[in-house]
Amino acid sequence: MSQIKLMSRAGRVVSGATAELGETLAVQSQARHTPIRTMCCSNEKTLTMETLNPKIIKLQYAVRGPLVDRAAVIKKELEKGAKKPFKTVINANLGDAHAMQQIPITFIRQVIACAVYPDLIKTADFPDDVKERAQSILKACAGQKSVGAYTSSYGMDMIRNHVAEYIECRDGHPAKWENVVLCAGASSGIKHCLELFCNKVDGKDTGVLIPIPQYPLYSATLAEYGLGQVGYYLDENNGWVLDVAELERAMCDASDKYAVRALVAINPGNPTGQVLKRENIEKIIKFAKENSLMIFADEVYQDNVYAKGSKFYSFKKVMTEMGAPYNTVELASFMSISKGYMGECGLRGGWMELCNLDPDVQANLYKAISAMLCPSTIGQIVVDCIARTPAPGDPSYEQFECEKSNTLDSLAKRAKMIVETFNKMEGFKCNVVQGAMYAFPRIQLPKRAVEEAKKAGVPADGFYAKRLLEDTGICIIPGSGFGQSPGTYHFRTTILPQPKLLKEMLVIFQAFHQKFTKEYA
Amino acid sequence: MSQIKLMSRAGRVVSGATAELGETLAVQSQARHTPIRTMCCSNEKTLTMETLNPKIIKLQYAVRGPLVDRAAVIKKELEKGAKKPFKTVINANLGDAHAMQQIPITFIRQVIACAVYPDLIKTADFPDDVKERAQSILKACAGQKSVGAYTSSYGMDMIRNHVAEYIECRDGHPAKWENVVLCAGASSGIKHCLELFCNKVDGKDTGVLIPIPQYPLYSATLAEYGLGQVGYYLDENNGWVLDVAELERAMCDASDKYAVRALVAINPGNPTGQVLKRENIEKIIKFAKENSLMIFADEVYQDNVYAKGSKFYSFKKVMTEMGAPYNTVELASFMSISKGYMGECGLRGGWMELCNLDPDVQANLYKAISAMLCPSTIGQIVVDCIARTPAPGDPSYEQFECEKSNTLDSLAKRAKMIVETFNKMEGFKCNVVQGAMYAFPRIQLPKRAVEEAKKAGVPADGFYAKRLLEDTGICIIPGSGFGQSPGTYHFRTTILPQPKLLKEMLVIFQAFHQKFTKEYA
Incomplete structure (x- = not known):
């Protein structure tokens, strides 16, 4: 009285359509002694191009x-x-x-070496501020001794505080350390935030505005998460400027298909190299406010501004200075140790600052991040070094500034x-x-x-x-x-x-x- | 002639149901000059508990x-x-x-210090094998000089080769370096592989067999990806043994709801501490083969075996020795630098070995991994040190073995x-x-x-x-x-x-x- 089994094209066993309910139940009660499926031929795989996650196939x-x-x-x-x-x-x-x-920044590498092998604090011919920095990091580690301990999933509190101070100094406005999350590079922060949007709203999938041309992490992640890619063209004839009329065009065209809920701006631009003007950022923020969009400010190149007359303004700073109601726009700003003057790509570090998120939403984001344990302590150390660079008078100051x-x-x-x-x-x-x-x-x-x-x-x-x-x-x-x-x-x-x-x-x-x-x- | 807008409960603007097609088109052509949505009140957020990804809410x-x-x-x-x-x-x-x-392993930390700050290769009083190791790693870095360069997304080829040699030596059977992927801890490898299963098969969502009790990364990731959690109970009265009859029971119970396609085995067990016997592993592999399941062998505690009579056998080894058709089971085995004798949690490193995956599927997995750039070079260095530990006669050999x-x-x-x-x-x-x-x-x-x-x-x-x-x-x-x-x-x-x-x-x-x-x- 064994159940009839059929092989579907993808190699899965399906219940025979002719089996009656009584038979099925009888088989279930025998399950302890019979394989649930018939024996597959030996080349049958459970993961084939037919059964694979189609979003992974789409991802590029x-x-x-x-x-x-x-x-x-x-x-x-x-x-x-x-x-x-x-x-x-x-x-x-x-x-x-x-x-x-490109030559690594000496201060950063010396601090890491001391933190990893603390004997060097005693034995190496390194400047005092290097040794003090390494000691302060070790003290902030769990167990107060080893960078081999896990940290908080959001990074060491001390370093999050230093990042908040860096942001305050950069923007001239307060930043809360609790809203700073250290990540294994900006990419993982961006992915965590985009994942929050996987939901239908008013029966439509969520769409995300991204620039065209864009850094392909965005298109790849949108494909992976099944989010809608809503491209807006940067204006090549005007130095790749981000035109708000084009944002409106893109959003309008997509609104039948998607609930557009987020906007990615890459500033300075990758691959396009433009630096957004302050008034341009203001217009983007207004547009985001009027359309209830969360802004993803990809600001990993904030130290890389070269052209005369160009200056980096963070979305956070501009938004804050615009005042109500624009200072309530939901914003995530991303920074990385891989770019700038340090270029420490292989050490994997970065941060995101979250502004104006619903506290319950933020708590859920933090919960999701916690399952990945913590970002690399070495990446965190680099974050500390660039958030709190050697100050004038410190032994490493001149060399640091010169190398930078x-x-x-x-x-x-x-x-x-x-x-x-x-x-x-x-x-x-x-x-x-x-x-x-x-x-x-x-x-x-x-x-x-x-x-x-x-x-x-x-x-x-x-x-x-x-x-x-x-x-x-x-x-x-x-x-x-x-x-x-x-x-x-x-x-x-x-x-x-x-x-x-x-x-x-x-x-x-x-x-x-x-x-x-x-x-x- | 502006379009009527309504606010849904979640704060999204929806098109007025009374708007006629002609009106809608007229609005679209005006889009360059009118906001697409009416102004939201200033406390309206796009991400609320109502619009947030519900899978993230579920995740624990x-x-x-x-x-x-x-x-x-x-x-x-x-x-x-x-x-x-x-x-x-x-x-x-x-x-x-x-x-x-717990005290870090000196050899590991000295190698990292030299790789991060290569001057130490000349100046530090470190053993020669430490310096040689650091030099070999630097040579394998892009640009041959700095651990600050990205590596291949799957880790440095040299280190993947060393891991393959380690596996060969552990199991007594060949391992292909191309199937070894270095990760930022086992968790990221596990998540990448589970994500492959996000697809309906025969109209059913995919289910994954996981032990109960289990390490909660599994339940969290299944919730995050919308995969079905199919729990099988470990037998507490028999030293938490993994009973195949219980696997059958669990699979049978779930088969109406899910297409069960993968099986997680944690060996040695977390949180349960059992070490699977060889015959037990054989039965699990047979079960997987008969039911076309991919095995996730969570073997991160492979060095942590304490009880007399207990011995670690990898799923790969047992499967290989069982011969056809069992040596064709799809398998991913996971290892971490966070556990064992090294306990380098904060440095984030690990690897997975993939066996018998469909080559196209594996290519797609590799493509998805590539979007995350690369795992931390420092974690990779630790992998190198534990895959190729100092050999008898090497200056660091005795201290390494003693500390271990x-x-x-x-x-x-x-x-x-x-x-x-x-x-x-x-x-x-x-x-x-x-x-x-x-x-x-x-x-x-x-x-x-x-x-x-x-x-x-x-x-x-x-x-x-x-x-x-x-x-x-x-x-x-x-x-x-x-x-x-x-x-x-x-x-x-x-x-x-x-x-x-x-x-x-x-x-x-x-x-x-x-x-x-x-x-x-």
């Missing part, structure tokens, strides 16, 4: 896509002596300063050089890189290359980027990975290669572009 | 719940001089060895002592702690206390744990946070307090229990 993250994998393979081939038209791969795809030989300004000055020069060079190249047009770490030039592609790409089923700028990599070893990310106005082509390159290498790269680039254009003329 | 994580928050508050009160019936809070709630004064065995021996003694003491206490019954870091005794609670708790709307063991904390400063986690058979009461305590403190804790515990029992007699 161009910055680490197949092109970057291919660059890694080429690098290995070169190491093994393969002959190529170039000698090295230049990874201009990722905002990874240390991979491009050397890095930022050099980045500013590279930002200028890269734009100037691109704009001298035929078929290239590049806006000023006011901030952040990238140039995002628009390129003209020969019609025949566009057709060729279409035949191959790839975006034309992806086709171009692949050829560039194979021919020259330069790895950039095509504009299609970030989004762009239909019919336009771009790519993102970092400004991070050191000056000499960057110059070389641009010469190679120019030669390649000429060759490519000629080939497909 | 007892190990860091309100009780632990309360312990932190009490600790601060004590520091400020508040008078309490005790002088210190004893955090026996979390598997956090360093917070309980001191820690594990002491933990074994504490495991024994805690069980013996509990079993001498009236109303306590505790299984042998064969492995892991916790005791999970069953306690009898006076009927009147159970009623009192019911009145207060809290689980009876939660009521007990709260009183224990308030009266003695001892913080444990009630059994209800892990799940338990209905009508039984337990709690989890770590075995991590150092021997002297642990003895003191047990004396205080005994006195409290007597007092509590008397009070509610």
